[in-house]
Amino acid sequence: MEGPAEELKADHSTPLEISGLTVSLKTGAWKCAIVEDVSLRVRSGEILGLVGESGSGKTVTCLAALGLLGPAWQMEGEIRLARTRITDAPSAGQLASVRGREAAMIFQDASASLNPIEKIGKQLTKTVARLRGVSTGEAREIALDLLRRVEMPDPEERLHSYPFQLSGGQNQRVMIAVALAGRPELLFADEPTTALDVTVQSQILDLIKSLRDETKMGVVFVTHDLGVVKEVCDSVAVMYAGRIVESGSVERIMNAPRHPYTLGLIESMPTLSGHVPEGIEGQVPAPDKRPPGCAFAPRCEKAQEKCWSQLPLGAEGDGGDSVACFFPLEGDLGRTERPEHPTQSRSADEPVPDTLLSLNDAACDYDTRSGKFRAVSGITLSLNEGDRLAVIGESGSGKSTIGKLMLGIEPTSEGAASFMGKPVPMLGTSDHVAFARSVQLVPQNPFLSLDPRATIGSQIEEPLEIHGIGTKQERRARRRELLESAGLSPELAMRYPHEISGGQCQRAVIARALALRPKVLICDEATASLDVSVQARIIELLRELHRMHDLSIVFITHDLRLARSLCSHVAVMRSGQLVELGETSPMFEAPEHPYTSQLLASMPDVESTDSPTMETTQ
């Protein structure tokens, strides 16, 4: 290493260079490596995508580079920013000069990262004054300029707003403005768009790209969404169980992945063209239970004896091609054959199937402090036997309300919700108990919808108990059957929800919903809290259940790609109105409503054909 230890010669072409970074968590005598032997490099003007599922060490790597880890963490290896070397236990003064000036960071939840009781203008001005050493008056001018640069509407007005008065996307813009205040050479973006709606997400992604072009800063973009990576990144480093397993240019990784895990991730992504996602079996090993050999070996189809015992040489995320695998894959990702299409058009002579659930000009009001708020209005749609209907929309579009109307959780204020010709009974009435046997819900968060103090088995059996179905032995047998059909091993019956993974929890919830042999399953963002590889397997399970048990599904989601891969029909919602309704493939190929086209265009897609902005890198 050249130069003095602390202050390095300014190297503006490489704002970040990490070599051999190992970060461990230490409590008492217990020590566990979370990130192991990570090396990566970001050049000026480059956007490096750091990809991997939860628990792979992406965020810890970024936090280590900014010295943001707490005292319980230990760091080995080297992190060099443009001018400074970050060591283990860096001094406060050293960090103060680094943060904001050499590197800045933006987070997933921008509204939580801003001070809720201070006006945007004041927060920005303070940061600018501190980082640039200018007077408050000047800082105010710069703050305004920054807000303009992040394309904030009405920047003068916004200076006087509090964070809660802004939308999620606007808050993220403010966060980016704060991050830019010290003209950093490097920006860490930790899932900056994950909590945003797709249309807002695409705006923020565009903003990050244009700021990169303008300032030539390097960006480390942490995400789990390969579609987003394809949109914004120039190069990619894939992390698994604390190590970088593959790196390379975004085109090479997307088109010809060489590590089986990368391939698995890409295959897990649903696409707008209807690729049926295939998940990866198993789950990421906990940091203290990583195997001695390749951490991916237990989930890898191609694993051989060598993989279990030896660690493949680490890949380096320096933009060059490298892969940490003994038996890397060769050749392009051959996605030539179109997978079976989820929509089978009905032939004319087939009898028209029965309508199960239908909403007829339905509206729903919520009581708020300022009076009634109309969540949805004039909704007319129906679910026929065997249909898989996707209800798509952004947050606040009223898509969940449709689920609630169908389940009898909310009453219709106008119009009617009916099930097999009869009105949907309200939750809490005696009619609802019988109705519950036909229509069931799979909610978003599986951990929240299972009783933490009851075993999985008893909860799966519970619906049978409630409805007095079968004897104790019969219920036991049915429980086994249900666990199996949801892809769970029978031993899990004795476990408690916190003892099993998120994917297994969601399977248990599905098993419980299926106990009463319902005709309709309403899934409200049922996979939104899961990793992509797990999400893909849940989608697979739902498709199988549809086939085997003749289940009709209402799939409420914000992800058009999932709708495409699972559903036969799509209803597009926007601010409480149904804007488009029809069969999936015709609508995705030729959307009629401009809003549908906008949604489709905003959706990041691993198969998108427009090339990412490679030409801007030197």
Added chain:
Amino acid sequence: MAYADPSEAFERRSSTQVAIAHVIASPVIVKMAMLWLIMILFIAVTARWIMPYDYQQTALLSRLLPPGATGASGDFHLLGTDHLGRDLLSRLFSSIQLTMLVAVFGTFFGAVVGSCIGFVAARFRGWVDDVIMVLVDFQASMPFVIIALSVIAVMGTGNMLLFILLVGFQGWERYARISRGMTLSAVNHGYAAAIRLLGAGTFRVYLRHILPNILAALVVQVSINFPETVILETSMSFLGVGIQPPNTSLGNLLSYGRDYLLNAWWIAGVPGCAIFFTTLSMSIVGDWLRDVLDPTTSSGT
């Protein structure tokens, strides 16, 4: 697939084993407090059999004997005697029994009633909830002793059952608040809503699912309330509106001793210490319980 399932290394321990492990790992002061409480509980249960003399038997020749003295009839008094020559140890045992009886049943009653009121508020919402919450606020802003005294003033002294219920009622508003708040959060999003959608009735949702989940918080509240109940009982008895002679509680003992503080300190000192150490132990164990039962500080497995 040796590493595929992170729960393989997981070993199942029964809840008894977990509890024992927690007790063994507890700090010394907690162990001492638990030991004291076990002793008090033992005395409360066996008082009738282990007391050396009849606690009502007077011996005017052996009045105000100090601890360790031998009376006129040759009786040994470990803790001395009171102003009527009654054996203080026997009276102490009898008092502990009655105080504990009032505190245990009273606390239990208060916890059940308070939690149920909270459940009712959360279940019906609307005006029921409003009325209950106003009562809760009303209760919280008024010393319970005043209410207890007015009830006794109207109903008269000497009714033991009434007294137990009255003392136990103390703190009901805190149970109500806890159970209402936690029930609301469970009902609105989460497992309770999911179970209701399966067709479950109110009782199943509340008793089989919500109660076990909020039990830990209620148990901690019991451990905070219990010493307060003991103190309320003793204060009422001290004032002469609680337990009536010939029955005796720690508060009665204390009030007899008041007149002899200067020349026979033990009459007030012994029950005073008993009250002090019991409530202190209860608070220490309660604090420790709160830490152990808190899901954010223990992993649960």
